[in-house]
Amino acid sequence: MTALMIQGTGSNVGKSMLVAGLCRAARRRGLSVAPFKPQNMSNNAAVTADGGEIGRAQALQALACELPPHTDMNPVLLKPETDTGAQVVVQGKRLTSTRARDYPHLKPRLMAAVQESFARLRAAHDLVIVEGAGSPAEVNLRRNDIANMGFACAADVPVVLAGDIDRGGVIAQIVGTQAVLSEEDNAMIAGFLINRFRGDPSLFDDGYALIADRTGWPGFGVLPWFPDAWKLPAEDALDIGAPERSGGLHVVCLALSRIANFDDLDPLAQEEGVRLTMLGPGRAIPGDADVVILPGSKSTRGDLAFLRAQGWDVDLAAHIRRGGHALGICGGYQMLGRSVADPDGIEGAPGTDPGLGLLEIDTVMTGDKRLTETRAVHAATGTGFHGYEIHIGRSDGPDRARPFATVGPRPEGAVSANGRVCGSYLHGMFRDDAFRAAWLAGFGVQAAGRYDASVETVLDALARHMETHLDIGGLLGLAR
Known part of the structure; x- marks a missing residue:
């Protein structure tokens, strides 16, 4: 009946992993929870039980929720075919192929499907955890947006902004996002968190306090680097973290x-x-x-x-x-x-x-x-x-x-x-x-692994990792 949205300061800041971990943490607390991503752009798709396709990240998040993947979890999937065009999949089925410059004209039509799918999930579960796409700071794309603040405002879903400290400049990432957002969009942000910290998180105490002071947003914690993240299905081919081995x-x-x-x-x-x-x-x-x-x-x-x-x-x-x-x-x-x-x-x-x-x-x-x-x-x-x-x-x-x-x-x-x-x-x-x-x-070669069991183990470990370092109770308490 309630929902919370994780948006990021940029692409590949770890939103998919954060949502998967939150989903598993909420499930471990006995909640019926479902993932949702209004719009995803990926050629890494999963087949759903209802005969459609969604982004692979949402299939992983469904697993974290102990649910079968469903097309409502990712109602708009963009599958790039060229540098300037993509296939548009709506609620699991191919709608059309379009050029990037023409896609904004489709968005008002797509928002109806997004809201329809979201309403069904919200009615069926205690909690829906929503993943944004790219960054809300791309304000040039704000008109007719269905992926970030456009969706959050339309559906009245509070937002937590995640920054990736491993990339550097996380203070500017978060403070700068607030600077470029409209007053209406900033009002949707209920707090921030820091992802992928390597080393002693206390070393960032002053930076963390500075972000809270400059933005007025509460912080929900600093999440250290999760070393087993590579064992989860990757959203981007560049994220396949195969370990270096000399033989085999x-x-x-x-x-x-x-x-x-x-x-x-x-x-x-x-x-x-x-x-x-x-x-x-x-x-x-x-x-x-x-x-x-x-x-x-x-x-x-x-x-x-x-x-x-x-x-x-x-x-x-x-x-x-x-x-x-x-x-x-x-x-x-x-x-x-x-x-x-x-x-x-x-x-x-x-x-x-x-x-x-x-x-x-x-x-x-x-x-x-x-x-x-x-x-x-x-x-x-x-x-x-x-x-x-x-x-x-x-x-x-x-x-x-x-x-x-x-x-x-x-x-x-x-x-x-x-x-x-x-x-x-x-x-x-x-x-x-x-x-x-x-x-x-x-x-x-003798196989040693049990893959699905390994993914389940890593999802449980990720949930425990997030419970240890983030204010999970506070995050879930934001949902409305």
Whole structure:
């Protein structure tokens, strides 16, 4: 029946983690709590039980609330397709694709869906914890805003402003935000907190007091750095905090420009016997790579051009000739084939591009998007596993006679004649402990982790960490 909103002084200040921790802390106190983010921009999406998609961060927050993900938790999802355009997903379903300059004209229409979803959550739960997007200090975007103060004012939800001290300049972040906000928007802010402090928090006592004095806002604490944050599914591909390891199976993931659903890799990063490298642009595929993963992409043909611009097509062919392995997931699977055709211009300009030619398949983009949770059986090991599909396009060709997996009687994915190149539309396969163990065993690696149990453990630890260092009772008491 009540709600509280966490906004940040900028992008990537830890809002998603703070909301997840607050959700779990509230749940541990016996409250029925749900997460909500009016608008998210991410190509890292989760399939919901009601057959839609939401941002992966809201799926994690739902887990923290012990709820299944639902499209009402993130009613507007923007999935970037180019530097200036994005697909607009509303309440789980694709509405349109639009250029950034045209998006503001859609916002009044989208606010109705945002308020509708929020009202349903508020009616069903004791507490809704809302996450803002970017920063309210972007006052040039305030008109028709649905993500930060526009939503907070419309729904009468109090705001706590989070600053990230690890970036430096946190005093200016918070005081400066107050300086640029309107009187109406400042009135919605009920306090502030400091995130990601490394070292002794008491060293910031004077700065903390200065912020409170300059703004007149009460502080709710200084949260020290949470070292296990990397073990939670990342919202941004750059946040995949794979630990540095000198040995083990070397898995290299190509960090494509429109990389999507990259949290597929999180479970591998936690395996002691795996060394995961997120390979950025301008770097060659290492000669000691054992497996190269081509991840999902929001723009398959665009990322094919990006991949070739890095010289990765040449590196990948050499890697396969040396006896290396490759796995393409969703868009990466499509890239491995002979061609990718988009006759209707669904992901960009209409046309057909040659693929990498490592799988004997061809892909045609189609207007219908497949969104479903899936139970499959890995063909090579006979291991059953859970995954999900979230893609457009259909792929077919001779290598489909050697499927990666089967879904009921249906073959899924493809495997090359030499067995070293595989492709599948199934995301989330590595989250399944049995599949991950069987897949790693094929490379002589013994799996040690229980991924879902690990995420639950980290969420509980995060809630305890926040209870120790923040005034959680005071924060929850703000909700109205």
